[in-house]
Amino acid sequence: MHMHKLERLWLMIGSGALILFLLVIGVNAFAMGHTPPSDSEILDPTQVDLTAPFDDPGLKKIGENEYELVLVAQAFTFQSNDEIKIPEGATVHFKVTSKDVVHGFQIPKTNVNMMITPGHINTITHTFDEAGQFLILCNEYCGVGHQAMGVPLEVIK
């Protein structure tokens, strides 16, 4: 099939740009470890309260300025036994599941954003370099109280 000379040039530049984009996100994902949250652990969604570590959700120190924050998403809150206060500069591993419907898990001003599907665990890690007020919110419609589903997260000096 004949293609106009300029059209060939246009498609070559366009496709070249696409390949470049794909290489950048591919290298960033697989060589630099920035793949999107894709945890493969599963559990019984009706037994969340009896399944470790979700039987005791909250903040646990696991290393030098390193924490695991286990949360149970449910309509319409994120359940935690501790207030969520994190020291400045700490790295936090979020580990979340849902005990009812699908929820979202997002912290504005950070790259923390993942889906919480019942029966699955999802994980994401973030280092809080600056002190301040943050907000964990649900960004997937989960029912009539969806807009109330948010809990504060404080990073303290």
Added chain:
Amino acid sequence: MKNELVVDRHDAKLSMAHLYIAFAAVLLGGIAGLLQTLVRSGTIQLPAGIGYYQLLTAHGILLALVFTTYFIIGFFYAGMSRTMGKFYDQPYRMGWLGYIVMTIGTALTTVMVLLNEGTVLYTFYAPLKASPWFYIGLTLFIVGTWLAGGAMCHQYYIWKKVTHKKISPLFSFMAVMTMVLWFVATIGVAASVIFQFIPWSFGWVDEINILLSRTLFWYFGHPLVYFWLLPAYVCWYVIIPEIIGGKIFSDSLARLSFVLFLLFSIPVGFHHQLLESGISPFWKYLQVVLTFMVIVPSLMTAFSLFATFEIAGRKKGAKGLFGWFRALPWKDARFFAPMVGMLIFIPAGAGGIINASNQMNQIVHNTLWVTGHFHLTVASSVALTFFGIAYWLIPHLTGRVLTGRMHQIANLQTILWAIGMFFMSGAMHTVGLLGAPRRTAYTTYQDHPDALGWIPYEVTMAVGGSILFIAILLLMYIITDLAFFAPKGKEDFPIGEVAEAAEKTPVILENWRLWLGIATVLILVAYTVPVIHMIEHAPPGSPGYKFW
């Protein structure tokens, strides 16, 4: 040159029957949309126990499904009748049957939403559980569209047999290709609704596999957006060249781009599920790569269109590098509305590339940015093109004319739409980057400083939404006038001709077995392993919840 051909009177009725419902849906969906922007910005509270999410469900179903699908099918019947001749008896009857089944389904689902039995949004993610009749309505709607697609394919088949032609008219080829894309895509959502949702919502089974249901939905959900877009491309490729006094740049490349859409718009659903558990990063990335392939036919389309514009402008004597741009018929509503749609598609498409960019999706996923994105793509590029089609199609079908005064009012409509969308979608994109979630009613999260900072943007969204609603009222005036009151006469059904210099179209482009075969292989490559994994390694299923 004037086109003397007129769509057959019976086919015109069938087409108009679809267009009436399409535009009624625009009005109702528009009212819901206006109220949503007012609620979200904290301007009003809904009376009489109407829920924000109930309105949101109605808005999504009426505009994203009812308006688009009815319009597309009505447009295709008219265009096929115009380019292939009157519908044969069997496909014609099947067309009406499809219309009836679709409409029963639409009515059933709408009633369930009004009764607050289906407030699950138009994506109906499990385990939120609506009334079984909500899902049955959706099933009937889909079955109705299958009958419509069947009618078009049958018409195409008989036409080829009767005429012994190897290459069909470009419009009809594109219409059939779009419906074939729709068949392949809807298999996913139909399987999910029939085998998962309906038995579960009736209580015949207790549990549902969440991840599988979401995967089947998005197997359908992404080609759905191409089902909206391709009819707009039909207008841009086939109709616009005739309106501006130009020629179709290349028949073969136009067909090739539609073939590429069939191949690459389906095995890409994971880019809507990038942040989900249970799907490995490898398969997500593979589908991201395939997603980027689908950008190539859009680049081809952009080139062809602007080549057509430039050639037409220069033929009229336009000088200089960009003189042809000024020479375009900007005052012609049939051109202006789709052209503004095309121009909006440039930033809209760029936004889409950002959304699909694997880990970059994390910044924008489920924020208002996404809502802003598809209000540029489907609600501007596609919608404005559809309005631009309606401006000549409705008078053509009803035996009336689009008067000079109506051209002006229609152009005002387009300008209002662009301004309203600039404010609404612009604010959505910006506040989305700040983290404001989509699909969320008015909230400050107990006066959290982050959320309080979003309010001015939400007010801007309401301002844009109000301008858009005025544009919708204007649209209703135009459509009503064109359907019932405009002066009697004959409005052209513009169908472009292929440029003399263009090459003969290769027959291979109409080899359906070949293209469907390749599409199937791509789908199997992209989905087989991850789907087997999600069935074999499934957690115990979920019971249903009614949290509204």
